[in-house]
Amino acid sequence: MRDVSLIIGGKAGDGINNAGLIVAQLLNHLGYFVYMDIDYPSLIRGGHNFAIVRAAEQPVAASRKTLDYLIALDQETVHRHYDACPECVLLANADMVKPPQDSQAISLKSILAAETAPAITGNSAMIGAFAKAAGIPWETLEAVFRRHMPKAVDLNIRVARRAYDQIRLVRAVESLNRPPRPVLSGNEAIGLGMAAGGLSAYVSYPMTPSSSLLHFLAENAEQLGMTVVHPENEIAVILMANGLSSAGIRTAVGTSGGGFCLMTEGLSLTGMAEVPLVLVVSQRTGPSTGLPTYTGQADLSFVLHAGQGEFPRFVVAPSDADEAYLWSTAAVRIAWKYQIPAFILADKTLSEGTFSLDLETEGGIPVDEPPRWDRKEPYLRYRDTRDGISPLAFYGEKDAVVKLNSYAHDEAGVSTEEAELVALMADKRLRKWDLLAEELEKQSTVNTFGPSDATTGLLCWGSCWGPCEEVASALGMKVVQPLVLSPFPKKAVAAACKGIDRLIAVEGNATAQLAALAGRYGIVAGSTILKYDGRPFTVDELLGRVKEVIV
Amino acid sequence: MARALITDAQNTWCPGCGNFSLQHTLKNILANREKEGLSLDDIVLVTGIGCHAKMADYLNINSFYAIHGRTLPVATGIKLANPDLTVICCAGDGDAYAEGLDHLIFAAKRNIDLTMIVHNNRVYGLTVGQYTPTSPLGFRGKSTPAGSAEYPFNPIELMLASGATYVARGYTKKMDLLQQLIQRGIAHKGFAFIDVLQICATFFNMTDYYTPRVYELSGHDTADFEAACMKAREWDYNRDAPIPLGLFYDQAFPTFESHYHTRPLDPEARKRRIRELIEARR
Numbered sequence: 151m152r153d154v155s156l157i158i159g160g161k162a163g164d165g166i167n168n169a170g171l172i173v174a175q176l177l178n179h180l181g182y183f184v185y186m187d188i189d190y191p192s193l194i195r196g197g198h199n200f201a202i203v204r205a206a207e208q209p210v211a212a213s214r215k216t217l218d219y220l221i222a223l224d225q226e227t228v229h230r231h232y233d234a235c236p237e238c239v240l241l242a243n244a245d246m247v248k249p250p251q252d253s254q255a256i257s258l259k260s261i262l263a264a265e266t267a268p269a270i271t272g273n274s275a276m277i278g279a280f281a282k283a284a285g286i287p288w289e290t291l292e293a294v295f296r297r298h299m300p301k302a303v304d305l306n307i308r309v310a311r312r313a314y315d316q317i318r319l320v321r322a323v324e325s326l327n328r329p330p331r332p333v334l335s336g337n338e339a340i341g342l343g344m345a346a347g348g349l350s351a352y353v354s355y356p357m358t359p360s361s362s363l364l365h366f367l368a369e370n371a372e373q374l375g376m377t378v379v380h381p382e383n384e385i386a387v388i389l390m391a392n393g394l395s396s397a398g399i400r401t402a403v404g405t406s407g408g409g410f411c412l413m414t415e416g417l418s419l420t421g422m423a424e425v426p427l428v429l430v431v432s433q434r435t436g437p438s439t440g441l442p443t444y445t446g447q448a449d450l451s452f453v454l455h456a457g458q459g460e461f462p463r464f465v466v467a468p469s470d471a472d473e474a475y476l477w478s479t480a481a482v483r484i485a486w487k488y489q490i491p492a493f494i495l496a497d498k499t500l501s502e503g504t505f506s507l508d509l510e511t512e513g514g515i516p517v518d519e520p521p522r523w524d525r526k527e528p529y530l531r532y533r534d535t536r537d538g539i540s541p542l543a544f545y546g547e548k549d550a551v552v553k554l555n556s557y558a559h560d561e562a563g564v565s566t567e568e569a570e571l572v573a574l575m576a577d578k579r580l581r582k583w584d585l586l587a588e589e590l591e592k593q594s595t596v597n598t599f600g601p602s603d604a605t606t607g608l609l610c611w612g613s614c615w616g617p618c619e620e621v622a623s624a625l626g627m628k629v630v631q632p633l634v635l636s637p638f639p640k641k642a643v644a645a646a647c648k649g650i651d652r653l654i655a656v657e658g659n660a661t662a663q664l665a666a667l668a669g670r671y672g673i674v675a676g677s678t679i680l681k682y683d684g685r686p687f688t689v690d691e692l693l694g695r696v697k698e699v700i701v
Numbered sequence: 702m703a704r705a706l707i708t709d710a711q712n713t714w715c716p717g718c719g720n721f722s723l724q725h726t727l728k729n730i731l732a733n734r735e736k737e738g739l740s741l742d743d744i745v746l747v748t749g750i751g752c753h754a755k756m757a758d759y760l761n762i763n764s765f766y767a768i769h770g771r772t773l774p775v776a777t778g779i780k781l782a783n784p785d786l787t788v789i790c791c792a793g794d795g796d797a798y799a800e801g802l803d804h805l806i807f808a809a810k811r812n813i814d815l816t817m818i819v820h821n822n823r824v825y826g827l828t829v830g831q832y833t834p835t836s837p838l839g840f841r842g843k844s845t846p847a848g849s850a851e852y853p854f855n856p857i858e859l860m861l862a863s864g865a866t867y868v869a870r871g872y873t874k875k876m877d878l879l880q881q882l883i884q885r886g887i888a889h890k891g892f893a894f895i896d897v898l899q900i901c902a903t904f905f906n907m908t909d910y911y912t913p914r915v916y917e918l919s920g921h922d923t924a925d926f927e928a929a930c931m932k933a934r935e936w937d938y939n940r941d942a943p944i945p946l947g948l949f950y951d952q953a954f955p956t957f958e959s960h961y962h963t964r965p966l967d968p969e970a971r972k973r974r975i976r977e978l979i980e981a982r983r
Binding site: 178297329330331332333334338342345346348350351353370373374375376377379381382383385386387389390391392393394395396397398399400401415416419423507544545546547548549550551552553554555556557559562563564565 | 704708709710740742743745747750755757758761762763764765766767768771774775776777778779780781782783785786803804807961962963964965966968970971972974975977978979980982983
C-alpha cells in the first residue's frame with residue numbers, strides 16, 4: 151500500500167492535533183509525503199476533534215474519503231467515520247468505544263494504570279497500536295517519539311510499547327526506504343519563509359486561523375531575532391507595523407477576515423504613505439464570525455479591493471507549504487522593493503494543514519533590494535523616479551528629513567492640494583504596479599498540471615490546488631492555478647488556458663470570485679464547482695462533482 | 702550649520718490659533734537641542750488628522766503624518782524599531798479622546814517611552830465645529846444644535862487611572878510653563894502625557910474663561926499618586942472651578958520597549974537558524 155489515509159479522532163483536549171502529527175511523522179519516517187487536515191469545533195474542551203492524515207509516494211495536499219485506518223479514542227469517532235468506511239482497520243480505546251467485530255481494542259485505563267501515566271499519554275498508546283497494526287517497526291516509533299514528543303518521552307514510549315505488544319499486524323504500510331522530510335504547518339512555512347526574506351517584526355491580534363503563526367513566531371522570536379507584538383486590536387496592529395516599517399524594520403501583520411476589516415483604514419495609509427508591509431490574511435468561513443475554525447476562500451475580492459483610493463498591492467495565494475515558504479520570502483522582498491502592501495492570502499486548510507516540505511531552490515524567487523538614498527541631494531521620501539520607486543532612508547539616518555504622509559503630498563512628503571501634483575504622485579505610485587507586473591512575468595506565477603492537449607481544465611486558486619491536481623490526474627484534465635492574483639498574470643493565465651475549450655472554476659466560495667476576476671481579463675470559466683460549507687474538497691467529492699459537470 | 706526648523710509649507714491656521722503657540726514652543730525646544738549639540742535626526746514627530754496635525758508639514762523634522770486617532774500605535778512601532786529615537790506625538794482631542802481612545806489608554810498602560818501632546822481645544826475645528834469628548838455639557842455644535850447630551854471626561858484623571866507615568870496640563874497662553882512641561886516630558890523615560898488647553902479662535906475661544914481661572918501647581922508632590930488624583934479632580938472640564946496647570950504626576954517605571962529587542966539577524970545567522978528550525982521537523 152503506497153497511498154495511506156487514516157483518521158484519529160477524540161474529544162477536544164485529547165491532544166488529537168499532536169497525536170496526528172506524531173502519526174504523520176511515523177509515515178514520514180517510512181519515506182512518505184504526508185498531509186494532515188485537522189477538523190475541530192470552536193471550543194476548548196469536549197466536542198469532536200479529528201485529524202485526517204494522508205501519506206503517499208508523491209506530494210499530497212488533499213484528503214480522501216476512504217480510510218485505511220481509523221483510530222478512535224471515543225465512540226463519537228466511530229459513529230462519524232466508521233460507517234462511511236467499514237473496510238478500514240479500526241483501532242479503538244476499549245474503555246470508551248463499543249468495538250465492532252474484527253476491530254482491535256486496547257484498554258487505555260489499564261495501560262495507563264500499569265505505567266501510572268497521566269491521561270494525556272493515552273494518545274501514545276493509540277499511536278503504538280496503530281504502528282503495530284500498520285507493521286511499522288518499533289525502532290521507527292521509538293526514533294520518532296524521541297525526536298518529536300515534547301515531554302515525558304520515556305513514559306510515552308513505555309505506554310506505546312504496551313499497546314504495541316497487545317495488537318497484531320493487520321495491514322502493513324510498506325516502507326519506501328527514503329529519508330524523512332521536514333513536516334510543517336502552512337503557517338509555520340509562512341513564518342519561516344518571511345524570516346528568510348528578512349522579516350524582523352511581526353504584529354498580530356489573535357484570530358483563527360492566523361493565530362498559530364503568531365504563536366510560532368512568538369515562541370521563536372529570540373531565535374529569529376524578531377520582535378513579536380500582540381497589541382490592543384487590529385487597528386493598532388497595522389498602524390504599529392507601519393511605524394516599525396517606516397523606521398527600517400521589515401514587518402508583517404497577520405489576521406483573518408474580521409481582523410482584516412479593521413485593518414483596511416491602515417492599509418490605505420500603507421498604500422498612500424508607500425510603507426513596505428506584508429499582510430498575512432488567512433481566510434475562514436464568513437461572513438462575520440462565521441465558522442471560526444473552518445476554511446473558506448471568500449475573501450479574494452475583499453483583499454484585492456480593500457481600502458479607499460487606488461494604490462498598488464501584491465497578492466499571492468500559495469497552495470501548500472513549499473509555495474507558502476518560497477512566496478512568503480518573495481512577498482517580504484516585493485513589499486520592500488516596491489514599498490507597497492504585499493498580501494499572503496491563505497486559508498484554514500493551508501494555515502493549519504500539515505505538509506512535507508520539499509524545497510529544492512535555496513535562493514527562491516529573485517527580487518532586488520530596494521534602492522537606498524545616495525546622500526548626494528537632500529532626501530526626498532517620495533522622489534519621483536522613472537519607475538516610481540523612491541530611494542529609502544529611515545528615521546534616525548544622518549541628515550535625512552524623512553516625512554511620511556497620509557495626505558496627498560509632494561516629493562518631500564509635505565501635504566499638497568495642487569491638482570497637477572496630486573495626479574503626478576498618483577501616477578508615480580501606480581507605475582510601481584506596472585513595473586511589478588512586468589518583473590513578475592519573468593517568474594512562474596501560474597501553476598499548471600496535466601496533458602498539454604487536454605481540452606478541459608480546472609481553474610482554481612490557493613488550497614484547492616491539491617484536490618484539483620488529483621482529480622485532473624484521474625480524468626486527464628488540465629489545472630490552471632494563478633498563484634499571484636495581483637497584479638493579475640493575465641498573459642501567463644491566458645497561455646496556460648490555451649487549447650482549453652471547457653474551463654471549470656473550482657473555488658471555496660459561493661460566488662466564484664476567481665472566475666469573476668479572470669473574466670475581466672477575457673478568461674471565461676463556463677461552469678463552476680463551489681463549496682462553502684467550511685470544509686475543504688476531498689478528492690472523492692471533487693471527482694464526483696467534476697464528473698457531474700462534464701457529462 | 703543649523704537647519705531651518707520651519708518648512709516652506711504655507712501656514713493655514715486661523716489668525717490667533719492656539720496651534721501657533723505650540724509650534725513656537727516645539728521650535729524653541731528643537732533649537733535648544735541643537736544648541737546643546739544634540740542631533741535633530743533622532744527626533745520623529747507623529748501627528749493625527751486635524752488642525753494640530755499640520756505641525757508635521759510645518760516643522761522641518763522627521764515626521765509621520767498619520768490618520769485620525771492613530772498617532773500612538775504608529776509612534777509605538779517607531780520606538781520599538783529604534784529605541785534611540787525621540788518620538789513625539791501631536792494629537793487633537795478628537796484624535797486622542799474619541800477616535801483613538803483605546804490607543805491612548807494602552808500607550809499609558811504600556812508605559813512606552815514617548816511624549817503625547819494633546820492639542821485640546823475641546824472642539825472639532827477642521828470639520829468646522831462639532832463637540833468633542835472634552836466639550837462641556839450642552840455644547841452647541843453643528844452636530845448638537847440643541848446642546849451636547851454628554852458630560853466631558855477628564856483626561857488627566859483617565860491617564861492617571863491608565864498607568865501614565867508623567868501627567869501634566871499646559872495652556873497655550875502660558876508658554877514658559879508649556880515649554881517646561883513638554884521639555885520635561887521628552888526627558889521623562891516612559892509615557893509622558895500633556896493635555897494642552899488650547900483655544901480655537903474660530904469655533905471655541907475660551908481665552909476669557911481660562912485665563913482668570915488657571916493657576917500653577919506648587920508645593921504638590923508629583924510622586925504622590927493619591928495627591929495627583931485629588932488635584933486632577935479639582936476641575937472636571939465642566940463645572941466652574943480653578944484650573945490647575947503643571948505636573949500632576951511623575952514616576953519612573955520600566956518602559957514597554959525595554960522588554961523588546963528588535964535586532965535583525967545578519968543574513969548568515971538568519972539562514973542558519975531557519976535551517977535549524979526546519980531540520981528539527983524532520
